[in-house]
Amino acid sequence: GQQLNQSPQSMFIxxxxxxxxxxxxxxxxxxxxxxxxxxxxGPVLLIALYKAGELTSNGRLTAQFGITRKDSFLNISASIPxxxxxxxxxxxxxxxxxxxTFGSGTQLTVLP
Amino acid sequence: AAGVxxxxxxxxxxxxxxxxxxxxxxxxxxxxxxxxxxPGQDPQFLISFYEKMQSDKGSIxxxxxxxxxxxxxxxxxxxxxxxxDSALYFCASSRIGSETQYxxxxxxxxxx
Numbered sequence: 001g002q003q004l005n006q007s008p009q010s011m012f013i014x015x016x017x018x019x020x021x022x023x024x025x026x027x028x029x030x031x032x033x034x035x036x037x038x039x040x041x042g043p044v045l046l047i048a049l050y051k052a053g054e055l056t057s058n059g060r061l062t063a064q065f066g067i068t069r070k071d072s073f074l075n076i077s078a079s080i081p082x083x084x085x086x087x088x089x090x091x092x093x094x095x096x097x098x099x100x101t102f103g104s105g106t107q108l109t110v111l112p
Numbered sequence: 113a114a115g116v117x118x119x120x121x122x123x124x125x126x127x128x129x130x131x132x133x134x135x136x137x138x139x140x141x142x143x144x145x146x147x148x149x150x151p152g153q154d155p156q157f158l159i160s161f162y163e164k165m166q167s168d169k170g171s172i173x174x175x176x177x178x179x180x181x182x183x184x185x186x187x188x189x190x191x192x193x194x195x196x197d198s199a200l201y202f203c204a205s206s207r208i209g210s211e212t213q214y215x216x217x218x219x220x221x222x223x224x
Contacts (some may be wrong), residue, residue: 028193042215102154
């Protein structure tokens with residue numbers, strides 16, 4: 001089955017710093033989604049990417065759909081304490097099977 | 113904006129009991145997905161429904177069944193519960209033509 005390798009597994013950064021995380025796969029995906037999850041809550045959609053090479057921003061967040069369709073990255077600029085949480089990438093192969101394949105998550109801690 | 117609604121939010125059951133989880137998708141969303149997330153794990157796809165028909169099946173145990181009703185809400189029925197079924201169960205929904213899945217807040221199931 002498809003697998004997503006997400007890195008880093010965890011990050012400790014100072015408030016105000018920028019952070020970057022990425023996902024890679026040996027399989028091609030047609031859609032990349034980035035979610036943030038707080039403990040005990042559901043994943044909240046941050047950014048959706050639909051085209052290879054697409055670069056999309058949402059406030060301080062920027063994500064790109066890799067040109068090979070096998071990778072994606074998420075950048076957060078000027079981190080703030082409320083950025084703390086687990087960030088998941090998720091890939092989708094279009095067609096009859098619309099199940100998301102998730103990365104293993106990046107635990108982000110922002111230090112004051 | 114309306115979000116995915118799940119009930120109950122918390123559920124405690126004993127081994128070999130049954131449980132029913134409910135999901136109400138975002139209005140005008142016709143596809144519902146169920147995911148299971150174990151402690152420290154990423155969400156794993158269980159099953160999905162489109163227009164009240166099962167559309168895709170993932171790693172759902174035979175003890176579990178699900179259906180989507182005429183009002184598009186969905187129920188996940190879990191029988192002969194085992195300790196290993198303790199997890200967060202998420203429902204997500206999407207509308208036809210969109211690859212983007214929006215998650216509910218989840219049901220935390222604890223099997224004792």
